[in-house]
Amino acid sequence: MAKAVQLENLTKKFGDFTAVDSLSFSVPQGSIFGFLGPNGSGKSTTLRMMLSLIKPTSGHIELFGSSLELERRSIMSKIGVIIEKPDFYTYLSALDNLKLFARAGGLDFTKKDYDALLTKVGLKGREKDKVKTYSHGMKQRLGLAQALIHDPQFIILDEPNTGLDPLGIIELRELMLDLNKKEGKTILFSSHILSEVEAVCDHLVVIDKGKKVVEGVVKDLLSNEDLLVDVEVGNFQNAMSFLEGTEWAADIVEKQEIESSIKFNLSKNRLASLNAFLVQKGVDVMGMEYRKRLEEYFLKITNN
Amino acid sequence: MRYFLLISFLLFGIQAQATDAKKLIAAVNKKMKAINDYQATVGMKFDLPGIKINEMKGKVYFKRPDKFRIRAKGIFFLPKDNPLRNVTSLLEDTKSYTAVISGYETIGGKRCAVVNIIPLNTELELIVGKFWISLNDPLIYKTEITTKKNGTIRSRNIFAKNSKNPLPIKVILQIEMKAFKVPKLLAADIKKKSTKGTSNEKKTGEIYLTFSDYKLNRKIPNSVFTAK
C-alpha cells in the first residue's frame, strides 16, 4: 500500500530533554490513521515536525514520496491541518479569516465556493460575524473549514472534537468518513475520545515517552483483546458459590463484596453465555459493563 | 532703532555750514524738517552670531515724528528699539543736552566732526550719542549710540554721489549681541555636541540695509504703521 507519510528515526531534543526518540511509522495512503499517546508523549511535537513548525534534531520525514526538507512548498499545499485548538484573527469575521487562508494558499475562491465550504462545516449564516463572538464549537468548525479550504490530500486533525456537542461529534465523524471513503483523502486523527478513534480509524500508532509502542491495523490489534467485564449481582455470596469450580472462575480478575461486583476478563462472544449461566442459577444480574476495547488496550500498552 | 534710522535718514542732506557742534546739529535738524514722510524699497542682509538667515526685501516707511516700520514677507531682525523714543526731538531740543565736538575723522572720503551728545537728564536710557557729521554737507555718516539696556549700537551710512536725496542708500548697523544658548532638551537636540562658551559671551552682529526707490512726502496713512 502506498504511503502518504513516512517517518524514519525521527528525533527531537529540546536541550537535554528528548521529546521524540527515533520514531518511525508510516501512514498508508487513503487511510484514517489514529495517532495516540498519553499527554506529554510527543504527539504534538511529532505533528509539528510533520508541518515543519519544528525542525527535527535528526531523522527524516517524507510526505507523498517527497522529502519535507527539500520539497516543503509542494507538500504543504497538499496538507490541511487543525493543531490543538484552532486560532484565528478574532478581530476579523469568519469569512475574512477564510479569505486570508485561501489567498495564502493561492486559491481564487468565489462566493459560491465559500458558501459551499461554510455549509459543509455548518457555519453558513454566521460567516460575517467576528470570530471573537464565536463559541468554542463554532471555532472548531471554522478550524475544519480552514483545514479543508484548499481540498488537501492529507488532513491532520489533532483533537478536532474538543468543544463539539454530541451532534457535532457525530457530524465530524460522518464528514471524516465521507472525506476518506468518497474523496479518498488520507486523514491522521488524534483524539483522547478513544471511542471515536475506534469508530473511524483503520490504522493507528501509539507512542509513549517519544517512542513508538505499537503500530498496525486497528481490527488486528484489537481482535485478540479480551474485555474487562464488570458484573453487578444481587447477592454476592450466592453468585460466588455458583461460580466457584466452574470454567468462569478462571476468568474472575477481581471481586468486590461491598459493591456486590465481580470483574471478569473474557472475550465479547462469551458475554451472553456468562449472563445466561448466572440467570439460570437464579442469580440476579443487576448490571453488566465492559470498558471499551481500545480504551482498555491503550491503557494496557501505555502502562496506565 | 527707528530713531537712529530717523537720524540717519532725516538729518542728512542738510548743508552744514558751521563747524561748531550746535551749528552742525542745527543744520542737520533743518534738513530733517524737510521730510515729513518717506517710503522706499529696502534690502536686508544679516550677519548675526548664531543666526543663519538669508537676504530679503521689504518696504520701509517713515512718518514724522516717530513712526517707522519695515514691512516684509517673512522673519527679519532689527536692533531693539532704542528706549529713547524721541531722539529726533531730543536733537531738536537743544536745551536737553550738551553737544561737544570731540575730534575729527575722515569717513568715506568726507571730513567729519565727531559730535558727542550727552543728555543733561541722567535718568534717560541714553548714556551718550556720537555722531560723525560731515563738515561740507550736514549728513551723518556714522553714529554710535550707547544705552543702558542695549549697550552700543553703531551705524554706518552711505550716500549716493551727487544725490539730491538726503537719505542714505545703505546703512550698516552693528549691534553688540549676547550669544544665546537654548538647552539641548528644549531644542530637542540630541545630535549636536555642546559647544563651549557661556550665554553671556558677547559678539557683534551686523545688519546691512540697502535703500532704493525713495518716495518722499507722499502723505503715508497711519494705518500703514499699525495694520498687520
Added chain:
Amino acid sequence: MKEFWAILKNELIKTVKRPRSFIGFGVVIFICFVLQAALYNDGKEMLSLITNQIENSISINGTVLNGNLICYILLQTLIIQMPLLVALVTGDLISGETSSGTIRFLLSRPAGRTKIVLAKWIAGLFYTLLLLILLGVIALYGSRLIFGDGDMLCVNSTGATIIRNADVNWRFMYSFFIAFLSLSVVATLALFLSTIMDNSITPIVSTMAIIIIFTIMGMFDLPSLDVIRPFLFTSHMISWKDMFENPVPVQDIINSCIILFAHIVILLGASIYIFERKDITN
C-alpha cells in the same frame, strides 16, 4: 512572486484592520489637535522661552508662530511618540501571532518563512508610512490652515536658522523621507524582537526601552560615549532636522541615512535568520 503578493496582501489587511492600528491613528490625530489648540492659545508664550534668548539684543519681526513652525514642533514628537506607535503594531507582527496561536496556521501554508517575514516587514513599513503621512498632513497642512504659513524659525542648542517660506516645502518633503527611514529602523527593530519573543507586549516594551536608553546615551556629552554615539540609530533619528539647516549638511544626512539603512538591513537579516530556525511550540 504571485504567492508573495498574496501573503503581502494578507499582511496588509491584517495590519490595517487590527484594532491597535487605529490606536496609532487616533493618537496622532489627538496629539496634533491638542498641541495645535494649545499652541494657538499659548504659542506666543511658549515661543518666548526661545525667542527671549535671541531677543537679548535684537528684535524679531514677522510672524514667527506660523504653520510651518508648528509643524516643525509637532515633528519633534517623532522622537518619542511616533516610535511607540510604530512599535505598538510592528512589535506584535510575529510575537502576537505566536501568542495567539495563528502562527501555526500561517506557517502550515506553502509559503516559506522568509517570505512571511518580508511580507510582515513591508506591512509594518506600510503602516509606518500611513502614520507618518497622517502626521505630515495634519502637522503641515492642518497647521498652515490654522496658523497660516511664513518663514520658519528653527532653533537648536547652538543657534537659530530662518528658512524662507518658499524654501520650506522641499525641506519638509526630504525630512519626512528621513523620518520614515528612522521609523523604519524602529519598525524593523520591533519586528526583530518580535521574532525572538513569544508574547505580545515584551517586544514593544523592549523596543521603547532600547530607544530611551540609546537616546539618553546620545544626550550626555561624555567622552566614553563618543565612540559609540555615531553608530546609535537614535543619534540619527533626528537627522530630519538637518534639512532645516542652512546650508543643508548633505554629507551628514547621507551618512545618517547609510547608518539607518545599515541598521534596517542587519535587523531584517537577523529577523529572517532567527525566524527560519525558530521552533514553533505554541
